[in-house]
Amino acid sequence: MSTDISSPVRTRFAPSPTGFLHLGGARTALFSWAFARHLGGTFILRVEDTDVQRSTPEAVQAILDGMAWLGLTHDEGPFYQMQHMDRYREVVGQMLASGQAYHCYSTPEEVEAMRELARAEGRKPRYDGTWRPEPGKTLPAVPAGRDPVVRFRNPQDGEVSWNDLVKGPIAIANAELDDLIIARADGTPTYNFCVVVDDWDMRITHVIRGDDHVNNTPRQINILRALGAEPPIYGHVPMILGPDGDKLSKRHGAVSVMQYDEQGYLPEAMVNYLARLGWSHGDDELFTREQLVSWFDGAHLSRSAAQWDPKKLNWVNAHYLRQLPADELAARVAPRIVARGGVIEGNAPLADVLALLAPRAETLEQLADEAMLFYRPFDPSATPPELVEQHLTPEARALLREFAADTAEIDWTPEALSAAMKTLLARHGLKMPKLGIPLRVAVTGQAQTPAVDAVLALLGKNIVQKRLHNI
Known part of the structure; x- marks a missing residue:
């Protein structure tokens, strides 16, 4: 994309409010936004709402919400075509x-x-x-x-x-x-004509859009030239394909970008991932929003279709989760825990819990699910019977009571708890699973958790001792 431009750059994103802001639209908006920001230009939001039968206020709001979540702030607009009849x-x-x-x-x-x-x-x-x-x-x-x-x-x-x-x-x-x-016969203008007049009136210099619009471009150029207007510079990016190579659809994840918010993805990660779907900067896979703006001169846009890869998105999201400061990560996860019925106040410090869980988590939702270990009401009777039968045998219960006695007076730290477990196991000539798994089942109601010494330390001495005495 040439940056030898005599007039100030003006780009636009022009969605039709007939549904949610989908991934392809979000990527188009991102490219248009990043190019304008790179060149100190203007990014315009224009809502093409002339399809009166299908356009809805809810769809308009879904577009605005999606743009806001991604941080794609517009400089002018939103403009609505129905207001320009x-x-x-x-x-x-x-x-x-x-x-x-x-x-x-x-x-x-x-x-x-x-x-x-x-x-x-x-x-x-x-x-x-x-x-x-x-x-x-x-x-x-x-x-x-x-x-x-x-x-x-x-x-x-x-x-x-x-x-x-x-x-x-x-x-x-x-x-x-x-x-x-x-x-049309009723006097209403058609899509291709409205687009031309808007691009002309708004002095759009660059149009970045999906390649499903290629067939519209020659018609729009001819109308602009008939009006004595200089056509903008066009760039048509290929579509996004699903993992199987077919057109991206709902079964692949072609849903509202806001659903990714609900699923626990970070907007920073989504911006990074979407930018790499059809654009590259060398071999860089991970980059900040500021780096994207610095690099996005419009070159290196791919001519081939990009492929949606949920595993890659999870990898990118996991990276951004680990980059968040502890207090900010806690602020993003806390509402999700509360929505699950968890009680944070009076229990383990959330920042400490997330420090334990985040290294292996991929989404905020996964973090909230796993954090419920520390914030849901504990009901021993809700422990799956098969776990109780398999792991809380009479021998295991005796070992747990002995562990409770051994730890009654120690400093309640992961290090001290780990040492106490090792001493007890050595005393009986046992391996760690013989104690670790029954401990998890008795104290948390589940057989798998992060490091058991860290979990016990975060749950707190009073809670752990009480649960062990009640087995």
């Missing part, structure tokens, strides 16, 4: 007056018949220009009571070309493009 109609009127657009009275059925005939004759299916004004051409009589659409008078000769920032030079013969409808 008068402007679109004004430009349509200007184009009709100048001959750049014309009224077309063909019905959808008639247009489909034109396309069927073209297919039958081996031609590209398209509108045949019945109502397109030409010098010396006599147009059909206007049908009574029929409202026309407005079509753009696309050039018929030459080609439209652009140097795509991702795909390189692209050229499309104008003969391949039919006359696009820019306003």
Whole structure:
């Protein structure tokens, strides 16, 4: 992506509020945001809400929430296309007056018949220009009571070309493009026309978007040039594929980015991971938001589709979990523990518990789940019967009572508890599992925990002694 730019950079993210902010949209927003930030430009949020039947306030809020969670702050907007209808109609009127657009009275059925005939004759299916004004051409009589659409008078000769920032030079013969409808019969403007007018009015210099928009680009360029506007620089990034190589779908994880918040992923990790889906900076896999902005000059955008990898995301997220200061990590996990019914106050210090658990955790949700060991009410009767039968045998119970007696007066530290366990095991000639697993089951109700000496120390002397005496 060239940075030799004479005018200030202005990028935009323009989602349609017909659902949540999905991963592909979030990546497009991230690239547009990072490029604008890198060049000290302006990042604009524009909500393309002209699909009245499908656009909802809830979807708009979902987009805003997703952007806010990722930290992709916009400098202008959000702008809403439905609030600009008068402007679109004004430009349509200007184009009709100048001959750049014309009224077309063909019905959808008639247009489909034109396309069927073209297919039958081996031609590209398209509108045949019945109502397109030409010098010396006599147009059909206007049908009574029929409202026309407005079509753009696309050039018929030459080609439209652009140097795509991702795909390189692209050229499309104008003969391949039919006359696009820019306003429907009820007067409402169409998507491609609204986009053109908005990009023109908002002085957009760079458009980074998914490559499903490539077919729209030549049409939009031609309309912009007809309006006397300089088209922005376009970059079309390939789609994100699922782990199996198919298009990313809900079964792969193509859900709202806010669901990743619910699942315990950090926005810092998601920004890092999304940036690497279709862009690279050498071999760097882990980088801060500041480094991304510093590096993102638009070069090194991949021409090939990126592949979603949940394991890689977990690895990145685990890295960021370990980078968080203890108090900040505790602040992010605490609400999740409370939501599970855990009681933090009066129990083990959360920062100490997380210091024990975080090295092997991948998400905030996993941390909250494992931290409940220390914050849920303990009910011995809820311990799975098979664990009690297997591990709390009469011999094991006698060993646990002996351990309780041995530790009644010691300093309650992991080191002292570990020493007491080793002494007891040596006394009876036993291996650690003979004591460690019964201890876990008796004190926590589960057979697997982090290091048992650390768990006992965090639970506290009074709680551990009470539970051992009650077995």
